[in-house]
Amino acid sequence: MSAIDLLDTETTPFVSHADKLGHFGEFGGRFVPETLIPALDELTERYEKAKDDPEFQQAFAYHLREFVGRETPLTFAEKMTAELGGAKIYLKREDLCHTGAHKINNTIGQILLAQKMGKPRIIAETGAGQHGVATATVCAKFGFDCVVYMGEEDVHRQSLNVFRMKLMGAEVRPVTSGTRTLKDATNDALRDWVTNVRDTHYIIGSVVGPHPFPTMVRDFQSVIGQEARAQILEKEGRLPDAVIACVGGGSNAMGIFYPFSSDASVRLIGVEAAGDGVDTPRHAATLSMGRPGVLHGCASYLLQDQYGQIAEAHSVSAGLDYPGVGPEHSSFKSRGRAEYASITDLEALDAFGWVARTEGIIPALETAHAFAHVRKIAPTMRKDEIIIINLSGRGDKDVDAVMKNLNRLNAA
Amino acid sequence: MVGCELSRIAEQFERIRAKGEKALVAFVTAGDPFPTRTADVIVTLAEAGADIIELGIPFSDPLADGPTIQDASQRALIAGMTPPKVFDIVREARQRTQTPIVLMGSWNPALQYGMARFAQDAAEAGADGTIMTDLTPEEAGVWKSVSDAVNLDTIFLLAPTSTPSRMALVGRMASGFIYCVSRTGITGAQNDVPSDLPPLIEAIRPWANETPICVGFGIHTPAHVTTITRYTDGAVVGSSLVSLLYKERENPNALGIVRDYITSLKAATL
CATH class of the missing domain: 3.40.50.1100 (Rossmann fold)
Structure with missing residues (x-):
């Protein structure tokens, strides 16, 4: 029996599909x-x-x-894994797609x-x-x-x-x-x-x-998770214990989550932007701190005031600076299929440099949020456990902004 | 409507028809440009000849509005407008005029207020119907039933892109009137009335089940109103009224100027 067959017997099917009018x-x-x-x-x-x-x-x-250059590699992050001393960390390299992101x-x-x-x-x-x-x-x-x-x-x-x-x-x-x-x-x-x-x-x-x-x-982005699932089975002979991705609107996260959504043993962890902190008004942690409502054509979690006016989101990363989130993420949250954490601007900025120094990869500031969370949870996991992080984009676009932010922090 | 006498909107259309007139529908944003005098504006519009008032509930992110009404909504929100205050405006205006008042806005504020409670409070304040610009009939099942329960008309929109099956759906769900959008696009004054409008109205008519059809978006001159009301039951004027009010906000005679504008538009429906 192959590893894949064994796995099939362990999984509880989780079916997420929209009805005809697109309701999750x-x-x-x-x-x-x-x-x-x-x-x-x-x-x-x-x-x-x-x-x-x-x-x-x-x-x-x-x-x-x-044109895009797929499939993208699933890179073992050797130094990062050694430094954190816990779970084995693999990087799904969407930063290597043409144009630098998923x-x-x-x-x-x-x-x-x-x-x-x-x-x-x-x-x-x-x-x-x-x-x-x-x-x-x-x-x-x-x-x-x-x-x-x-x-x-x-x-x-x-x-x-x-x-x-x-x-x-x-x-x-x-x-x-x-x-x-x-x-x-x-x-x-x-x-x-x-x-x-x-x-x-x-x-x-x-x-x-x-x-x-x-x-x-989601379907177009699911190529990320389909590849990652096959690649980890080939490299490790088993599924990962956790799949982690940053969430603004949520396309890179849903792209890697969805093909794992029926694998009950795989934790799906979305990481939102906590900006100055979720206990301040300046954040973009929609799933963690918002309420269901309607914005931009769909019902989902939103950051809003008591009268339904949309609140201003805040994140150092422009790609996560959004007061809404994809409706399927809201559904994953309410059904308990995925968990959602949040990472502050400072933690993300710190992780940005850490990933660059540790793995020789400058990640997008958005992706740095996911790394900051990995930094917290990998040490709490066993050495035989596996994390896949969706390295959703490269950080060249952010270097200028990060430099300004770091100068500001150093001056303060 | 559920087995009762005609709604105030339906009565108004009967009255207008009996006189051989067409309806002039006038839109203002609640709380703009005068944070506390919107009821005075409504009464002025009614006295000047507006047959139905649309009262805009401001929303931070309206998809169907052009810059004029977006800006008015922003100003009203900054000045503190909320749904309870919108109901207060309706209540105050209702003591002074019997002209039908329709609440118009985006769906999220009503949803957050609580659908059933919103319908009930709107009806109790004296509102006669609602237009939710991003709530299509498919998503409006519960809203329709809570509105029917308190005799609040549900006005739905049709557009130049609407197919016959959409017209049939809106024809079944709409009460009060059907709001037909004159062109693909967002609210805001335009120079011309689109030439493809008469065939559109003709196409909607068989599906409307006698429900009146009013046309809005881009209408701002007496000539537009005359053209539109030749083949519809009414014309809606919005952005031009909102910008006129804003322009004259410092003028002590602002309401007099608005009165003259509305009088000239109403005369064009006759």
Whole structure:
């Protein structure tokens, strides 16, 4: 009997699937202006067909292999493991994807759908700029017009990514409403879509938004977890004990979690941004501290005041600076399938340098949150236990911001 | 509505039809530009000839609104507007006018208030219906039943992209009137009325089951109102009224200017 067969007998099936209208229990659904509903219906129908279409799946796999550079390695973090003295730590290397983060897996899938739908114009929202870059990239490669909405605050925090998008021919529209971050960029992208829905496809960058986006983006990102699961079985002959990923909207986390979700022995741990601390008003720990509500087209946990006004999120990392979260994460939380921790700005900044020194990899600030949590829990685990961390992106884009933050901290 | 007499909105449409007129629907944001005088604005609109008032419940992140109403909502929120205060405005206005008042806004504030409690408090204050701009009929089953229970009309939206099956669904679920959006897009004044509007209204009509159809988004001149009301039951004016109020907020005669504007629009429906 192979290791895989043995494992199958131990697992309790956990089935997470949305109903026809995209509800994961009380979460998900579609809460958008009526104008968009026919476009969402069309997208759902096209996506359902594409899922069962070998030609589409072959094209998706082809571009992931030839353009993105998949599969990505599952690297054993030898020094980190030795230093922490507990569980064996493996890194799923999404930082090695073309454009430097997992975001491109989803944009490849969606651009192929946009091609099928014959919509020549693409819009996207972006926080850290990684999704904006991944969208600009596929638009350049496949020949689409591209407009990226980005909060003005983030345009300053992530100027390198703004330049990359422009290099690839995208128009970056700074968003000056509200908090000038990812939340407001998403508002403006949705408003653009309502206005230009007939010729425009909106490539949402995370497992958020109205149905079918949370399901579809999860499926495109699940390549991460599918590869990681096969790789760890090959390397270790068994499943990991914990899979860890950072959660803003939650696409890299859902991408690696989902293929493990039926493996009951595998702990799934999402790490949110605690900003200045969850006991302060300045954080982005939506699942840890929020309440269910409706934002950006779906029902999910939200940071909000008692009257349902959306609260300002805060994180040193632009990609986690979001007051909502994907509805399937809310469902995983309420059903107890995943646990969600949080890491402060300071802990993340510290982990950023630690990963660089220890493993020779500069992680994205978002990913540094997941590492900071690994740093806490790996020493509490046995040496024969295994952790996989989703190294969701590389940190070159953050070097400038981290330098400023560290200078500020040293001065203080 | 559940087996009772006509709602105030339905009565109003009967009255308008009997007179051979069309409805003028006027939107204002609760708490803007005057944090404590929105009831005065409502009474002024009603006296000037608005047949139905839409009272906007401010939300921090409205998807269906353009910059004018987004900004008005932000100002109102900063000045402290909340759903209980919106109900207070309705209560105060209701003592001074019998013109129907419809609450319009995004879904999350009502959801957080508690769906059933929101419907009940709105009805008790004297509101006659609601328009939740991001609540589609598919998600509105419970909302519809709690609203029906307190005789609060549920107004749903249709758009130029709506398919016949959507029109049928909205036709079944809507009461009071159907709010048809004039174009794909968000709220805000535009120069022209889209030319594809008459066939859209014609397509909706058979599904509406006699429910009146009003058209909004982009309408701001008497000429727009005349064009629109040729083939609909009413025209909605929103952003232009909100920006006029804001522009004249320091003017002691602001309400007089608003009165003249509404009078000119109402005259255009006749």
